[in-house]
Amino acid sequence: MRIGIIGLPGSGKTTIFNALTRGKAQPGGYSAAKSANVGVAHVPDERLDALTSLYNPRKTTHAEVTYVDVPVVRGKNEGDWLAGEAVSQLQKMDALLLVVRSFKDDALPHVLGSIDWTRDIEKACFDVQFADISLIDRRIERLNAGMKPLKAAEREQTQKQIDTLRKLQADLEAGTPVRAREQTDSDRRALQDVFLLSALPLLVAVNTGEDGLALAAAIEQEAFTLLKGPKTGAAAICGKLEAELAQMPPEEEAEMRAGLGAGESGLNRMIKLSYQVIGLISFLTVGEDEVRAWPVPAGFSAPRAAGRVHSDIERGFIRAEVVSYDDLVAAGSLAEARKRGTLRQEGREYVIKDGDVVNFLFSV
Template identity: 40%
Template sequence: MDLAIVGLRAGGKTTVFNALTAGHGGAAGGAEQIGAVKIPDDRLEQLATLVKAKKITPIEVTLHDLPALFERGAAPSGSSAETLSRADALLHVVRAFERDDVPHPRGSVDPERDIRAFEEEMAFNDLGVIERRLEKLDITVRAARPGEREVAEREQSLLGRCRDVINGSARLRERIRDAQDLKALANFGLLSLKPQLILLNIGESEVERASDLEAEFSGRYASAGTAVSVLCAGLEAELAELTSEEAAAFRREMGAGEDTTHAVLGKVVRLLDLVTFFTIGEKDAHSWTVPTGASALQAAGRVHTDIERGFIRAEVIAWDKLLEFGSHTEARRHGQLRTEGKQYTVQEGDVINVLFNV
């Protein structure tokens, strides 16, 4: 899962990156930094304890800290453009903190203005991509053979709808929701089509109001494909350098509540409309994600293509039921371990064991 950290200059993107990666990121070439973060899951921990797993593998998110986009009106290019095209979602860092020694490039701190400005830049960028492609398609439609013409006309129609959405001041991520449409648009790198987590980067003086601010901005901006979270990145980056005991004591003193960094990443998982399932054994207890509505066969392929190819059936049980009965054997004896076929729809928290033959 790849997440691109974006936003205006002096918004604290790199501080957010350091907070989320606990300072363990590294340079990836140019001005980009890259880091991997594992998302803790108490369910996985309990399942690992149950089977005495030697290894625990939680969900991992790869973070890309990109330089400020749209500087002087320029579109993303080079490695930034490549990273954005393959990113599963955008983490849009919005400055909500005051610092005299770090002036805001627009002269004042105004999160709502900055959110609107960045959305407009993304829409303008996407409109350019769409217009250029439509110009080429116009030539293709007139010159192509009948079969090729039909394919080009379908693409032309879809891109025309996208252009109308943008010209109507709506966001692509809210209006283009059909799975086939999204698949057809996947290679265009349309930024306003990507799921987005708006992350308000607040100062330490606002920490106690974090929940209220999140509720306020969620009411204004949360919608299909867009969620809102709040983080005091400066504080979290400092706490990441302490031991867990020291950090907990400091949080109590500051009234900062629980660690919010993993909550932010958990929100991204939900924003992407993913469900988590588990595979467990003595060697490894592992978390996996698949899109909501995915089949058992797709889940098998997520683990390994050989398992998907040789799929026979899946043994499935809810994670909490497995903990309740203590083992697969006991769960089977009480009729709680189900046998499912290829088309079974994976549910959040399923523990799945696929029987296969290759």
């Protein structure tokens, strides 16, 4: 799970990257970094905290999300930022995180001359869709070039693919990102080997100054309305403050947060959203050694989920003992849950749900 961070030059991408991953990448100076910054964030999960108190394990392991801070291109125009190498790096991501600037700082001029984060969202979406239109053009050129030696039936297939791509392109030109479409089978086939950026889930981090803290809910609502569509999400994050908090020892950080009087941080909301828009859920395992959250795509069967723990467990899968997190906490232990009948035996067909506490039985 890799999420690519994008946004206009100077919007605060590297600052937010540092906040999300507790990283120490150098912000400022127009993409000081020549290569991408890559870092990992732990997905906050209150259930893990509660299970850790219950089991007192040697180790607690959170699910993780990887963030990639892709350096933007400085083009001829101030607004050019998405081109060439940046596009090919982003094509490998599972989702995009767009950072837009809403903090005010007279010492740092905005590349478009004024602070207007909703305009920046619209511009970025336009630029992403424009990049996709070019990617489709190139794909169609290549398909056309390869037509000649094909047999009639193959040629017809390729022509169908080109027609579908043209349709996608027309929609992009009309402002509809690929993610907002109901995808047909022929869409899926045509998209298989052209990785379009607007097909990826899109998150927006509105980078506010400290005065944005009180407005977070309103900002998020406004961003949400603007994005509409499925596979999108938004959080207001005070980038600079969060990047500083991320460098503090945990106790000091907690004290500072309490002092600020804010509820859950935008940062936590963003990490959770990142996890959700990619379509991941967590199942949990417990024990004296380790309490752990395991990320799996929604819809995974029990044996496939078991394969994430170890391939042997998938191969030798017998059954899974499953209790929901709530039922386990209510019972206080697996043994008590078993007595109460809330611990169930599930077979190969069982679809793992978010918050399932699972013990796999297997033999190899």
